[in-house]
Amino acid sequence: MANNAGNPNMELLIPMINQLQHIFTSVNAKLTLTLPQIAVVGAQSAGKSSVLENIVGRDFLPRGGNMVTKRPLVLQLITSQGQEYAVFGHKPQQRFINYADVRAEIENDTKAVVRDNMGVSSLPINLTIFSPHVVNLTLVDLPGMVKVAAQGQPADIVKKIDDIILEYISNENCLILAVTPANIDLVTSDALVMARSRDPMGKRTIGVLTKLDMMGKGYNAREVLLNKVVVLERGFIGVVLRGQRVDDFGRTSKELDIPGALENERQFFQNDPAYRDIADRLGVPYLQRSLSLQLTDHILKCLPELQRELQSRYRDLSKEVAEYQASAMFETSSTFDTKALVGLAHELHENFDTALQGTHLKESDLKTLTGGARIANIFRERFPFELVK
Incomplete structure (x- = not known):
């Protein structure tokens, strides 16, 4: 894994892709690109939500005994100074300060x-969190896998969930964060089996082991974490999540808050003989940094292909406009839409091509609306006016 920590220009890559992700999913499906991202995959009880909340450092996800992730959640984390806040893609003008309101x-x-309380939908929710306590990172939380439909769930719920997951992880530009409890047989892990179906060589899969503190006395996952049981090119990272703890007398304690959980995790790895010597490569803080670095490195590798794909889409739109112009038919609203899009796609291509060079990326670029932010401005501010020209 390349280390880009010493190059501040690289820190702008994830925000730029975030801008593109938002634009292409909200403006027009014809311009959708296979953008680099990390999809979070796991069984319903694997601890996906707890992993995400510990990464963010806030309680913001719905809780409950039944399935709570019913739509993909595209979670974009942006490092920023000042007060932290959240913004939803469907309410871009509203800032959410209270995380209870985010959950609601x-x-x-x-x-x-999802009007059926027990169903799922592939339509994503886009959520961006700006905070000084996060690293630049984009994660897509997907519905948890189930083996059979529970009472009240649609009969095809298993297939619907699998189809949503496959839609994301079939994208070759998508890294797969496979979340698996350490207290189950790794070979039968739903997350790893699903990941292996689209990434048989384990090149895009990052393994996350949860519940290491619940394996029981005499058991540990050291060999798994050393990548000696199931081999993944990107390896495994172990974490200890929140939840009720059971002491030696069988008594349960109150669930820890996130700071308390992170401290509990740190002490667990430092004090357990099985993990003490590899503790610096375990835990949520390490997972957070590792994912950000891996996503940045992955984006760098994907940029040339993204550029080619954008050029191809631009040519397709240009051809479509030419066909309209050659037709004797009167111009419909669809014609106007396509002309507007091809004009914007041309400017989009020029700006994206400049951004891809990398040599001139700097913090002021985003502030002066170049790179990803410039592209966003083109679509958000100019698109309505282009349509009425």
């Missing part, structure tokens, strides 16, 4: 789309 909005927007 996720629930409300989910209900607005």
